[in-house]
Amino acid sequence: MSQSPPSSALLVDSHGRVLRDLRISITDRCNFRCVYCLPETEEAANFYQSRFRNPAVAAVGLPTIPIHRQWKPKAELLTFEEIEKVARVAVSLGIEKLRVTGGEPLLRNGVENLVARLARIPGVRDLAMTTNGFFFANKADSLRAAGLHRISFSLDSLNPVNFQKMTGRDGLAGVLDGINLARRTGFDPIKVNAVMIRGLNDHEIEDLGGFARERNLIFRFIEFMPLDSSRAWQRDLVVPGREILARLKNRFDLTPIDSSANPSETAKRWRFTDGRGEIGIIAPVTEPFCGHCNRLRLTADGKIRTCLFSIHEHDLRPLLRGGATDDDLRDELLRIVVHKEAGHRIGQPDFVQPARTMSCIGG
Ligand code: SAM
Numbered sequence: 141m142s143q144s145p146p147s148s149a150l151l152v153d154s155h156g157r158v159l160r161d162l163r164i165s166i167t168d169r170c171n172f173r174c175v176y177c178l179p180e181t182e183e184a185a186n187f188y189q190s191r192f193r194n195p196a197v198a199a200v201g202l203p204t205i206p207i208h209r210q211w212k213p214k215a216e217l218l219t220f221e222e223i224e225k226v227a228r229v230a231v232s233l234g235i236e237k238l239r240v241t242g243g244e245p246l247l248r249n250g251v252e253n254l255v256a257r258l259a260r261i262p263g264v265r266d267l268a269m270t271t272n273g274f275f276f277a278n279k280a281d282s283l284r285a286a287g288l289h290r291i292s293f294s295l296d297s298l299n300p301v302n303f304q305k306m307t308g309r310d311g312l313a314g315v316l317d318g319i320n321l322a323r324r325t326g327f328d329p330i331k332v333n334a335v336m337i338r339g340l341n342d343h344e345i346e347d348l349g350g351f352a353r354e355r356n357l358i359f360r361f362i363e364f365m366p367l368d369s370s371r372a373w374q375r376d377l378v379v380p381g382r383e384i385l386a387r388l389k390n391r392f393d394l395t396p397i398d399s400s401a402n403p404s405e406t407a408k409r410w411r412f413t414d415g416r417g418e419i420g421i422i423a424p425v426t427e428p429f430c431g432h433c434n435r436l437r438l439t440a441d442g443k444i445r446t447c448l449f450s451i452h453e454h455d456l457r458p459l460l461r462g463g464a465t466d467d468d469l470r471d472e473l474l475r476i477v478v479h480k481e482a483g484h485r486i487g488q489p490d491f492v493q494p495a496r497t498m499s500c501i502g503g
């Protein structure tokens with residue numbers, strides 16, 4: 141049984157928030173091209189741009205470097221040993237939840253070996269992964285055997301044509317199979333995330349809600365955030381959480397779930413009064429929850445980000461590759477977290493979209 145660290149050795153920021161959740165991106169690569177994350181520089185982004193023309197982007201133009209040439213070289217990615225070391229030190233400082241993400245985490249060779257390493261760290265209470273689900277069938281058993289506790293899928297549409305429009309890939313059937321397989325493999329509960337975009341998939345809100353109820357899923361509707369590689373985000377494209385909820389309440393009988401015991405929870409949650417499954421609304425744009433944020437992020441190339449919207453990153457790779465001890469890393473993490481931002485500034489005149497996109501940061 142692991143001992144809890146003393147309060148003097150916790151990751152506490154200058155706003156008094158104790159950090160408990162580390163999101164670990166293990167690759168910036170992805171096999172999907174979601175319009176809100178990593179649209180293909182030509183086809184998807186053009187669709188996006190022509191439909192939702194953002195004057196700011198029109199002024200500077202779209203990225204011209206093909207996506208595959210922007211991937212980080214392998215040598216710059218942290219090895220599994222290095223990731224484990226950061227995670228172990230972070231857990232010794234009070235981190236309890238680890239989430240493996242990307243890019244698409246299942247693209248990283250031997251991902252189950254990393255999961256096994258993380259699962260063995262004493263003090264990890266929750267070990268989860270977020271995936272687009274496309275390659276899940278090949279990995280379900282090995283991830284489960286490696287000790288993964290929970291799995292979250294991304295699924296923005298139940299219509300194969302719209303799914304392809306959203307993700308750039310003909311992958312709906314595979315993702316649905318992945319969700320079914322997760323259930324059979326013993327993952328429970330199963331979470332599914334959908335990013336809602338006005339004019340693209342907001343007509344599917346009720347169908348997605350019905351899917352959650354029918355399949356007994358924890359379904360999260362997420363507001364679109366300005367973290368897309370084509371920088372086409374505009375406020376008008378955000379479907380406010382309040383609107384999503386109103387539509388769901390119109391269709392389903394929902395009972396609120398009390399989350400007061402867990403204030404850092406990103407989602408406001410409801411269960412279906414007359415059925416299984418639950419829905420949650422994550423509304424970082426219209427109803428920010430930064431005041432209770434307890435998250436820290438490690439990018440695939442070894443940078444610590446104290447906020448999704450951080451402009452500055454803190455590079456651990458020189459330490460990791462320069463012979464730093466666990467104590468050195470511990471001191472560095474304690475120093476870094478003090479700088480965690482009070483909150484994001486979306487909608488403020490001084491808002492600056494981070495240079496890196498969600499696919500590099502890790503959602
Ligand atoms: N590739 C995996 C996947 O899609 O599940 C894991 C990485 S992805 C970056 C993690 C989560 O971020 C996904 O649920 C995705 O929907 C979400 N995401 C990506 N870009 C976003 C954006 N601009 N706004 C809101 N959520 C976004």
Ligand code: SF4
Nearest residue numbers: 170172174177243272
């Ligand atoms: Fe890939 Fe996930 Fe981004 Fe979609 S959201 S492009 S699946 S990293």
